[in-house]
Amino acid sequence: xxxxxxxxxxxxxxxxxxxxxxxxxxxxxxxxxxxxxxxxxxxxxxxxxxxxxxxxxxxxxxxxxxxxxxxxxxxxxxxxxxxxxxxxxxxxxxxxxxxxxxxxxxxxxxxxxxxxxxxxxxxxxxxxxxxxxxxxxxxxxxxxxxxxxxxxxxxxxxxxxxxxxxxxxxxxxxxxxxxxxxxxxxxxxxxxxxxxxxxxxxxxxxxxxxxxxxxxxxxxxxxxxxxxxxxxxxxxxxxxxxxxxxxxxxxxxxxxxxxxxxxxxxxxxxxxxxxxxxxxxxxxxxxxxxxxxxxxxxxxxxxxxxxxxxxxxxxxxxxxxxxxxxxxxxxxxxxxxxxxxxxxxxxxxxxxxxxxxxxxxxxxxxxxxxxxxxxxxxxxxxxxxxxxxxxxxxxxxxxxxxxxxxxxxxxxxxxxxxxxxxxxxxxxxxxxx
Amino acid sequence: xxxxxxxxxxxxxxxxxxxxxxxxxxxxxxxxxxxxxxxxxxxxxxxxxxxxxxxxxxxxxxxxxxxxxxxxxxxxxxxxxxxxxxxxxxxxxxxxxxxxxxxxxxxxxxxxxxxxxxxxxxxxxxxxxxxxxxxxxxxxxxxxxxxxxxxxxxxxxxxxxxxxxxxxxxxxxxxxxxxxxxxxxxxxxxxxxxxxxxxxxxxxxxxxxxxxxxxxxxxxxxxxxxxxxxxxxxxxxxxxxxxxxxxxxxxxxxxxxxxxxxxxxxxxxxxxxxxxxxxxxxxxxxxxxxxxxxxxxxxxxxxxxxxxxxxxxxxxxxxxxxxxxxxxxxxxxxxxxxxxx
Numbered sequence: 001x002x003x004x005x006x007x008x009x010x011x012x013x014x015x016x017x018x019x020x021x022x023x024x025x026x027x028x029x030x031x032x033x034x035x036x037x038x039x040x041x042x043x044x045x046x047x048x049x050x051x052x053x054x055x056x057x058x059x060x061x062x063x064x065x066x067x068x069x070x071x072x073x074x075x076x077x078x079x080x081x082x083x084x085x086x087x088x089x090x091x092x093x094x095x096x097x098x099x100x101x102x103x104x105x106x107x108x109x110x111x112x113x114x115x116x117x118x119x120x121x122x123x124x125x126x127x128x129x130x131x132x133x134x135x136x137x138x139x140x141x142x143x144x145x146x147x148x149x150x151x152x153x154x155x156x157x158x159x160x161x162x163x164x165x166x167x168x169x170x171x172x173x174x175x176x177x178x179x180x181x182x183x184x185x186x187x188x189x190x191x192x193x194x195x196x197x198x199x200x201x202x203x204x205x206x207x208x209x210x211x212x213x214x215x216x217x218x219x220x221x222x223x224x225x226x227x228x229x230x231x232x233x234x235x236x237x238x239x240x241x242x243x244x245x246x247x248x249x250x251x252x253x254x255x256x257x258x259x260x261x262x263x264x265x266x267x268x269x270x271x272x273x274x275x276x277x278x279x280x281x282x283x284x285x286x287x288x289x290x291x292x293x294x295x296x297x298x299x300x301x302x303x304x305x306x307x308x309x310x311x312x313x314x315x316x317x318x319x320x321x322x323x324x325x326x327x328x329x330x331x332x333x334x335x336x337x338x339x340x341x342x343x344x345x346x347x348x349x350x351x352x353x354x355x356x357x358x359x360x361x362x363x364x365x366x367x368x369x370x371x372x373x374x375x376x377x378x379x380x381x382x383x384x385x386x387x388x389x390x391x392x393x394x395x396x397x398x399x400x401x402x403x404x405x406x407x408x409x410x411x412x413x414x415x416x417x418x419x420x421x422x423x424x425x426x427x428x429x430x431x432x433x
Numbered sequence: 434x435x436x437x438x439x440x441x442x443x444x445x446x447x448x449x450x451x452x453x454x455x456x457x458x459x460x461x462x463x464x465x466x467x468x469x470x471x472x473x474x475x476x477x478x479x480x481x482x483x484x485x486x487x488x489x490x491x492x493x494x495x496x497x498x499x500x501x502x503x504x505x506x507x508x509x510x511x512x513x514x515x516x517x518x519x520x521x522x523x524x525x526x527x528x529x530x531x532x533x534x535x536x537x538x539x540x541x542x543x544x545x546x547x548x549x550x551x552x553x554x555x556x557x558x559x560x561x562x563x564x565x566x567x568x569x570x571x572x573x574x575x576x577x578x579x580x581x582x583x584x585x586x587x588x589x590x591x592x593x594x595x596x597x598x599x600x601x602x603x604x605x606x607x608x609x610x611x612x613x614x615x616x617x618x619x620x621x622x623x624x625x626x627x628x629x630x631x632x633x634x635x636x637x638x639x640x641x642x643x644x645x646x647x648x649x650x651x652x653x654x655x656x657x658x659x660x661x662x663x664x665x666x667x668x669x670x671x672x673x674x675x676x677x678x679x680x681x682x683x684x685x686x687x688x689x690x691x692x693x694x695x696x697x698x699x700x701x702x703x704x705x706x707x708x709x710x711x712x713x714x715x716x717x718x719x720x721x722x723x724x725x726x727x728x729x730x731x732x733x734x735x736x737x738x739x740x741x742x743x744x745x746x747x748x749x750x751x752x753x754x755x756x757x758x759x760x761x762x763x764x765x766x767x768x769x770x771x772x773x774x
Contacts, residue, residue, distance in 0.1 A: 191693055198661040204564035204586030204633060206693070272450045277565030294445055321543050321573065323563035325584075348446065412448075 003027040004425060005043045009051025009386060013058060014358035015365075015375035024056060026382035029424040034378055051386050054419060057357050058376050059091025059121070059383030060338060061364040064155075064180075064237060064261060064309035066330070067093070067123065070111065071100025076314040076403045079118035081334070084312075084402040086120040086429035088334040089418045091383035092365075092373055093121065093312075096155040097128040104128035104139050106147035113148050121423040122383075124150040124368065126180065129168045133157045138168050141175045150368045153180035155237060156284070158216055160186065166223045169232040178233045178259075178367065183216035183244060184208075184285065193325045195271045195286040203274070205325060208286055214243035221251045221258060228256060235367065236260040238311050240285040242295035249304050259367055261307040264333060264340045265408065267296035273408060279320040279327035280408045283313065300359070301351055306367060308359045310337050314404030332407045336395055338387070339414025347415050353389065382425040388433075391417035455568055460556065460577030460767030462760055463567045465589040465638040474609040477597060479759035480752075481608060488521065491758075496523035498765050501554035503545065503570075504581075505531040505561045510726050510750055511581050511591070515558050518757035524765070527554070542566060546574040556764040559583070564630075577764040585628050585691060590760055591725050592634035594752040596642070598745050599681050601752075602721050616643035621675040624685035624706060624733050626655040628692070631725040632685060633662070640665025649675040650706060653695055654687070672706050676716035683723040684708050684734050703732065710737045721745045 004026045011022035011034070023040045025033040033042050062085065068076035078095075085093050095112060097103035103112065109125040117123070127144035131137045133154040141152055152172050158181060159165040165181075172179045189208040194200050196207025217236055224234045239245055239260045251258040265283065270290040274281045281287055299305045313330025320327050341360065345351040365374025372380040397410035421429040456463055468476065483491060500519040504512055512528070519526045529549065531537065536545060542561070549557055556577040559567050564584030571578040582588040600607050603618055620639055626632045626648050636646045640663060647669045648659055660668045669675040676682060687697065708722065722734075722744045730736045739746060 198658045201627075201656065201658050202633070202662050204584050204630060268448050270447075270450075275451065276453055276455050276568045290447075293447060297445055297447070318541075321569075322541060323561070323569060324565045325563050344448070 003032065003043070003046035004422070005040060005046040005048040006051050006056055006384065006386065007048050008037060009054050009056035011056045011376065012354050012357055013376045014354045015058070015362040016377045019354055022056070024376065024384070026384070026422065026425045029382050031376050031378050031380050031382055034376070049386065049420060053388065054386050055353070055389045056384060056386050058361040058374050059385050059421065059423065060089045060360045061092040061370065061374060062090050062310050062312065062334060062337065063094040063307055063364040063368055065093045065095055065312040065334065066098065066314065067095045068314060069099060069117070070108065074403070075316055078112060078123060079120070080401060080403045081312070081314070082120040082123060084332070084334040084400060086421045086423065087401050087418065088336070089338045089385035089387060089421055090334060091121045091385065091421060091423045091428070092124060092370065094124045094126050094150055094368060096126050096153060098133060098156045102128045102133045104131055104133070106143050109144060109147040109149055120428045121421070124148065124370070126151045126153050126155070128152070129154045129159060129179065130164065135159045135161060135164055138164065138171055141171050141177055145175050145177060149177070150370065151178040151180050151235070153182070153237070155180065155182045158182050158184045158186060162219065162223065165220060166226065169223055169227050169234065170230060173227065173230045173232040176369070178235045180235045180237050181216070181220055182237050183213050183220065185212040185216045188212035188215070193282060194274055195288045197271060197289055199271045199274065203277070210241040210243060210288060210292065213241045213285055214247060217244040217247045221247055221256065224251065224256050224258060225254070231257055233257040233259070238263050238266065238285055238309070239296070239305070240266045240288050240292060242292050245295055245299045245304060249299075259306040261309040262296050262300060262305045263309060263311050264337055265331060267293060267300060268340060268344060269293065269408060277324040278408065279322070279324055280331055280406050282324060282327050282329055283311070283331050284329040297349065300345060301349060305359070307364045308337065308341060309364070310334055314402050315406050316404060320406050330406070332400065332402050332404055334402065335400055336407065336409045336412070336414065338418065339393070339395065339416055340409065340412070342389065343413060343415035382422060384420070384422040385418060386420040386422070388417045388419060391415070393417050455571065457571055457575050458577045458767070460764035461571055461579070462589050462764070463571060463578060463580045464587050465592045465634040467589070470610055470612065470641065476593065476756070476759045476763065477600070477608045477610065479762060480597060480755040483522070483758040483762065484755040491521055492523040494522045494762060495519070495765055498524040499553045499555050500524045500526045500558065500761060501549045501556070502526060502528045502558045503549065503560070504528065505536070505566075506582070508560055508581070510753060511560060514750070514753035515579075515581060515757050515761070518754050519761050521754070521758055522762060524761065542570055543573040546570045546576075550574050550576055556761070577767065579760055579764055582630050584630065585633070586630050587634045588630040588725075589634050590753070590757055591631050592638045593760070594749055594756040595635055595683065595723060595725070596638060597752045597756055598723060598749050599721070601748070602745065603680055610642050612641065612643055614642045615639060618644045618680050619647055619678045620644050620681045620683060621647040621649050621669070621679040622683045622685065623649040623672065623675065623708070624654065625687045626650050626659055626685065628654070628688040629685050635683065636666050637663050647675045647678060651702065653697065673712065673716050676712065676720070679717055679720050681721050681723060682708065682717060683725075685725070686727060686729055686733055699732070706733065708734045708738050710735060710741065713738055713743060723749055725749070
């Protein structure tokens, strides 16, 4: 296998505490050597990339995406979704199990990871927590873990029954997997298509109350408290309400293993962005009140939020060109996450670059226990993103590598242009300067 | 760290909310808020002029222009008055309703709209069961779209005809309106506010002319957050107290088709919110009584009140034709000036 030297770049590896000009040698899919500029010892014969003026960082990890395969290849395929991910600087994604059929068997998990899928980067399956994600009978987590699953979740279908959720948390803890919960008490959100509040009233849309999220998070934390002796790990997906964040904050103070993620759209947009029925501003959980959005920003800056994840949820154009209440939930996000995080968290709200990158790589890697990823210390996987941190550009959804372009961020200014994405030593994406 | 010890809140400047691109067409009437006060005055003036016009002269104003009525919900008043209004101005009308068209076969609103446009429709009057449908149709066809009721959201021509009715009684002779025209006037809207597009259009329109809107109904049908919908709106749950303050009372039907499983105690509802003869005589003997129809006699209103001297319900229906003539004329003449998309 050929070797690749990344020369002259500024390496930011938050997990290793590195923030310096470094040359990096990649060999056989791993990081072979890191040295000061011009000091690589084993670089003879290696191809090289000129990273002068660019930031070199561990490849980004999105722990919450929907790749739609198997079953809904017209929205996205593993090949198209991972191509979009690579363009966004991601080298690993965790694929949610709400496929057709649901990923509740080792066969489906292995099918998703097979070379025939043509993935540009690594895909880690998230196993369905229950059979068919019906919230009744829990899966064989040991078998799913052997087949490559890195977490369990019934994403999109919250586990409502206390007994089933308790069993899920306990069984997942026994095999060392995280339980990712889409926290929504669907008994309170039935028929709702946006956040419940003055805006939903004005638009004549049925609303989804914030308590439907926070109440479920509080219930889950009670169960984790009961299971604290076995260190059950609850991860709250796409947190969107201040109340849910407060519950997570409190649980952590109590020493519980409770983590959470926030999406770019939930820390940038509010229910006002629904405008006059923009279906590209419709997702679940919905865009919330401005105060909730502000709470997401504060919690990210304060370090309460563990991970930024996109909840990339592609839908075909014709599916979104319908009446608001009939449109499916979800927006794409893989190509815009880094550009939005750098534009807003870093540039606007002054979060140090290393901390932003950590939310997008080191922290999800640690959370999902992805060994050798989320860092670039010698010996780790050669998963690298190289970007121009100063470059501003405008996102054009029509040029997306995804099969879908249902995004509210079309035409938005992004900061930080990805020049190369390298997945296990192979260039998965490159763009001209 | 205790909650009080959290650091001072940073000054956040999150991304701004983009400016709405709607309406795309100057002839569209999607929301009661689309009209400026000047635009409103013009419509009211034209409604009166068109109503008084010689029918033969009137029928040449939009001679042979093509107006499509696209109705996804049943309707008596709105559909008939729009049709009579368009025909009165000489336009050709065609009615497409969800039960006798390819909509039944699964054709989307977008495709139905594009088909009507290809057939030569110059404006589409839409009644739809989904909130926001008129905005979708306008964005996809770029034709002038007249919202004849979208789900629980808005029914702007109803608000206009209600305004014309209120003005005729409380401000006779006034056609040019201003922000003070209805100063000192309180209008109560009573009943199923939550599911009512009539309520939403009226509560957004009337305060712009200086009126105070009192919303009245039980919690299940009138959430507290309704008061935040706009300025000049307040909630008064005591019907008698609301009546005592009102010069106009707008009664609403309970929208059984939109209750979505909500169970109501109708006897209790009637005891608290039915407009009866004694109640009206005791608390609002001078007020006019409006109702957008259809009325359910014996539920929200007694037959005696509906047929009584304070009722202006049939006047509202008559005003519907005049207002809709002005709105259809605006739709098709704005397109002539603005160029067709």
